[in-house]
Amino acid sequence: MSLSPELRAHALAAKGFMPPDEGDALYDAAVAAGAALPGLPFLEVGSYCGRSTVWLGGAARKCGTVVFAVDHHRGSEENQAGWEHHDPTLVDPRIGKMDTLPFFRATIHDAGLEDVVFAVVGLSPLVATHLHTPLAFLFIDGGHGEGPARLDYERWTPLVAIGGTLAIHDVFPDPADGGRPPYEQIFRPAVESGRFRLVGAAGSLRVLLRVD
Ligand code: SAH
Ligand code: MG
Numbered sequence: 001m002s003l004s005p006e007l008r009a010h011a012l013a014a015k016g017f018m019p020p021d022e023g024d025a026l027y028d029a030a031v032a033a034g035a036a037l038p039g040l041p042f043l044e045v046g047s048y049c050g051r052s053t054v055w056l057g058g059a060a061r062k063c064g065t066v067v068f069a070v071d072h073h074r075g076s077e078e079n080q081a082g083w084e085h086h087d088p089t090l091v092d093p094r095i096g097k098m099d100t101l102p103f104f105r106a107t108i109h110d111a112g113l114e115d116v117v118f119a120v121v122g123l124s125p126l127v128a129t130h131l132h133t134p135l136a137f138l139f140i141d142g143g144h145g146e147g148p149a150r151l152d153y154e155r156w157t158p159l160v161a162i163g164g165t166l167a168i169h170d171v172f173p174d175p176a177d178g179g180r181p182p183y184e185q186i187f188r189p190a191v192e193s194g195r196f197r198l199v200g201a202a203g204s205l206r207v208l209l210r211v212d
Contacts, residue, residue, distance in 0.1 A: 003027045003058045010111035015087065015103060016051025018141075018169070025202035026167060027055040030137045033165035034063025037136035040161055045124050045152055046142035047071040048079075049090075049100050050107030050117075052169075056139060057113035065136065069108075070120045070127050073101040076143050124148070128155035135159045140186055141169035149181035153189055157196075166196055166208045178204065 002024055003011070011023055018026070030042055042060050047053045047069040060067045075098035078085045092099040101121060108117045120127055124142050128151075138160050140152050160166050171187045172178035187206055190196040200207035 001028075001031065001062075003055055007054055007058045007111055007113075010107065011051055011054035013110075014051040014054065014107040015049040015090070017048065017085070018052040018055070019203055022169070022203040022205040023052060023055040025200065025205055025207070026052060026139065027059050029165055029167055029200060029207045030056055030059035030139075031062055033137040034059060034065050036163050037161055038063065039065065040134055040136035040164065041065050042067045042137040042139070043135050043156070043159070044069045044139045044141070045071075045156060046076075046140070046169075047100075047104055047119070048075075049103040050105075050111075052139065052141060053104070053117055054107065054111050054113065056137075057108065057111065057117040059137075060116050061113070063136075067117045068120050068131075069104070069117055070122070070124055071100070071104070071142070072123055073104065073121055074098050075100065076148075077145055125151040125155050128152075128159075131159070133159065134161040134164070136161060136164045137167070138165070139167045139169070140182075144170060144179050144181050146181045146185055149185035153186040157186075157190060160196075160210045162210050162212065164210050165199075166190060166210060168206045168208070170204045171206045172204055
C-alpha cells in the first residue's frame with residue numbers, strides 16, 4: 001500500500017530534498033509504525049517546505065493519527081545565502097532571512113492535510129526539551145551539522161516508544177556520498193545503544209525499530 005497518487009503529486013510539487021522512492025519508503029515505514037502503535041503520534045524534525053511531510057501526513061491519516069512537524073523555518077546552514085542548497089525565492093525580503101513556513105503551509109493546505117499535520121515552529125532541541133509524548137514514528141531530517149544532529153539524537157530518540165520507529169535521512173556510511181553527522185551522530189549511536197535495530201533502507205533513508 002502506498003501514498004495515493006493525488007497526495008504523491010502534492011509531495012512532488014513541493015520544494016525540498018526528499019527523493020520520491022525514499023518518500024515512498026518513509027510512508028511505508030510510518031504506516032507500519034502507526035499500525036503497530038495505534039493512537040501514538042508521528043513527529044518530523046526538519047520539514048522545510050513540507051515535501052516529506054506529505055508522505056508522513058498521508059501515513060498518519062491512514063493510521064488515524066497526527067504528525068507534529070518541527071522546524072524553525074529559517075533553513076539549515078547549507079540553505080543560507082552563499083551555500084550549496086540556497087534558494088533565494090525562500091527569503092523573506094523584509095528581514096533578509098529564510099522563511100519556509102508560508103511554503104510549508106501552502107503545501108499542507110493544498111494536500112488537504114491541515115487536520116492531520118501540525119506545525120511546531122521553533123528550535124528543535126528546545127521543543128524536544130518541553131515535549132514528552134511517546135511517539136510511534138520519529139523522522140529526523142533537521143540540521144545536518146555535528147552539534148544539531150547530536151542534539152536531535154539525544155533529545156528526540158528517547159521519545160520513540162518501544163515497538164516504534166526511528167527514521168533518519170541523509171545517512172551516508174561512505175564519506176564520498178555525503179556529510180557525516182546524520183550517520184555518525186544519529187544512526188551509529190542509535191544502533192550502538194542497543195535500543196534500535198536497522199530494519200530498512202532506501203537511498204540515504206534508514207529505518208530503525210526501537211527494541212529496548
Ligand atoms: N524534510 C525536508 C527537508 C528538510 S531540510 C524535505 O523533505 O524536503 C532541513 C530543515 O531543518 C530546514 O527546513 C531547517 O530550517 C530545519 N532545521 C535545521 N536546524 C534546525 C533546528 N535546530 N531547529 C529546527 N529546525 C531546524
Ligand atoms: Mg534530507
